[in-house]
Amino acid sequence: MTGSGTVSRRSLLKGATACAAITAAGGFRIVELAMAKSPEDAASSLVRWGMLIDTEKCASDCDACVSGCNSEHNLEGMGRPETDAQWIRKLDITDNQTGHVSSLPMLCQHCENPPCVDVCPTGASFKREDGIVLVDKHTCIGCRYCVIACPYKARSFVHENLHNQKSYSPRGKGTVESCTFCVHRIDNGRTPACVESCQSDGNGAMVFGDLNDKASEIAVKIKSEPSRQVREDLELNTGVRYQNV
Amino acid sequence: MVKVCNQVVIKRIVRVMASVFGLLFSVALLADTLEQMRADGVQCVEPTEIMRKQHMELLLHQRDLTMREGIRTRQHSLNQCIECHVQKNNQGDYIPVNAPEQFCASCHNFTSVAIDCFDCHATTPDLPQSANALIQQALSELIAQELTLPIVKRSGVPELHNIEVNR
Numbered sequence: 001m002t003g004s005g006t007v008s009r010r011s012l013l014k015g016a017t018a019c020a021a022i023t024a025a026g027g028f029r030i031v032e033l034a035m036a037k038s039p040e041d042a043a044s045s046l047v048r049w050g051m052l053i054d055t056e057k058c059a060s061d062c063d064a065c066v067s068g069c070n071s072e073h074n075l076e077g078m079g080r081p082e083t084d085a086q087w088i089r090k091l092d093i094t095d096n097q098t099g100h101v102s103s104l105p106m107l108c109q110h111c112e113n114p115p116c117v118d119v120c121p122t123g124a125s126f127k128r129e130d131g132i133v134l135v136d137k138h139t140c141i142g143c144r145y146c147v148i149a150c151p152y153k154a155r156s157f158v159h160e161n162l163h164n165q166k167s168y169s170p171r172g173k174g175t176v177e178s179c180t181f182c183v184h185r186i187d188n189g190r191t192p193a194c195v196e197s198c199q200s201d202g203n204g205a206m207v208f209g210d211l212n213d214k215a216s217e218i219a220v221k222i223k224s225e226p227s228r229q230v231r232e233d234l235e236l237n238t239g240v241r242y243q244n245v
Numbered sequence: 246m247v248k249v250c251n252q253v254v255i256k257r258i259v260r261v262m263a264s265v266f267g268l269l270f271s272v273a274l275l276a277d278t279l280e281q282m283r284a285d286g287v288q289c290v291e292p293t294e295i296m297r298k299q300h301m302e303l304l305l306h307q308r309d310l311t312m313r314e315g316i317r318t319r320q321h322s323l324n325q326c327i328e329c330h331v332q333k334n335n336q337g338d339y340i341p342v343n344a345p346e347q348f349c350a351s352c353h354n355f356t357s358v359a360i361d362c363f364d365c366h367a368t369t370p371d372l373p374q375s376a377n378a379l380i381q382q383a384l385s386e387l388i389a390q391e392l393t394l395p396i397v398k399r400s401g402v403p404e405l406h407n408i409e410v411n412r
C-alpha cells in the first residue's frame with residue numbers, strides 16, 4: 001500500500017476477496033446477500049414490495065414505527081404539527097357499531113394504480129418497476145395536487161428550509177415527500193426502518209417482503225390468513241395490507 | 246467434573262470468531278485503502294478535463310438512473326463525490342463541501358454559478374455511522390443465528406447428548 005495508485009487498487013481487491021472468502025467461510029447471510037440486488041441492477045417488475053400489518057398486535061400506545069422512520073430520515077419536527085412532515089402516523093379507528101378500537105400505522109400504501117401519479121403534472125410522482133411509489137424531487141414543482149389526490153393523506157409538503165439531511169434521504173423545501181418504503185435499504189437487501197423498529201422496540205406487527213415471491217413470509221401469510229386493503233372500494237390494489245381491522 | 250466434549254460447538258465458536266475478525270479486518274483494510282487512495286491523489290472517477298467540463302452531466306445522468314431505476318453504482322454518484330472530496334477540520338469533523346473555500350464552493354463561487362444540490366442533499370458523508378451500524382447489525386445477526394441453530398448430527402441425534410464424564 002505504498003506510493004502508486006495501482007498498488008492501492010490491488011490491495012483494495014485483495015481486501016474485498018479476503019472479505020468475501022472469510023464471510024463465505026462463516027456461512028454468514030449468504031442467502032440474504034444473494035437475494036439482494038446488486039448495485040448495477042435496475043429494480044425489476046418481477047418483484048412487488050408489500051407490507052402486512054397485524055392491527056391486533058399493534059398497540060395504541062406504541063409509536064416505534066413512527067420514531068424509527070423519523071430518525072432514519074431525520075424528519076425533525078418544527079413544533080408545528082399541522083405542517084410538519086409525516087411519512088408514517090398512528091391512527092386509532094373505532095367501529096361505530098361496536099365501539100371496538102383498533103390501532104394501526106398509516107403510510108404510503110404504494111398502490112398499483114396510484115392516484116398521485118395520475119394527477120402529477122410534471123411526472124415527478126412515479127411508480128418504480130418494483131411497485132414503490134416515489135417523488136422525484138428534482139422535477140417536483142410543489143403544486144401539491146398529489147397531496148389532495150391521495151386518499152390516505154400519506155404525502156407531506158416541505159414548507160421550510162431543512163438542514164442535516166441524511167445522504168441517502170435528500171429532502172428540501174418546496175417539494176412533496178412521502179414514505180419511500182426505505183428504498184435505499186431495500187436496494188441493499190434490508191427491510192424498512194419502521195419494520196425493523198416494530199420488531200425490535202414494538203410488537204412485531206409488521207411484515208415486509210416480496211408479494212410476488214410465493215415462498216416469502218408475506219406471500220404465505222396473505223394466502224393463508226385474511227387481510228384487507230384500506231379503501232378497497234377505490235381498487236388501487238395497495239401494497240400495504242392490514243389484518244384484523 | 247463434567248467436561249463437555251463437543252466438537253461441533255467448538256467448531257462453531259471458531260467459525261464465529263473467524264468471521265468476526267475477518268469482517269473487522271476487511272473493513273479496516275478497505276477504509277485504509279480508500280484513505281490511501283485519497284492521500285496519493287489517485288485520479289478521480291474520470292480524467293480531470295472531463296470532470297471539469299462534464300461533472301454536471303454525469304451527475305444528472307446518474308441521478309435519473311438511481312432515482313427512477315434504482316441503479317446504485319457509486320462511480321458517478323453525488324455521495325461518492327462528497328465522500329472523496331470532503332475535508333475535515335482540526336477537530337476531525339467534516340466541513341460541508343459547499344462551505345466557502347471547500348471543494349464545490351471554491352470553483353462555483355469563482356465562476357458565480359449557483360448550485361442548489363445542497364438545498365436537499367447532505368453536504369457531509371454519513372458513512373462512518375452507517376458503516377458502524379451495518380457492522381454491528383451484521384455481527385449481532387451472525388451471533389444470534391449461530392447460537393439459535395439447533396445442534397443436530399447427520400443421523401438426527403442431538404449432539405448435546407455426547408457428553409463424557411471424567412472422574
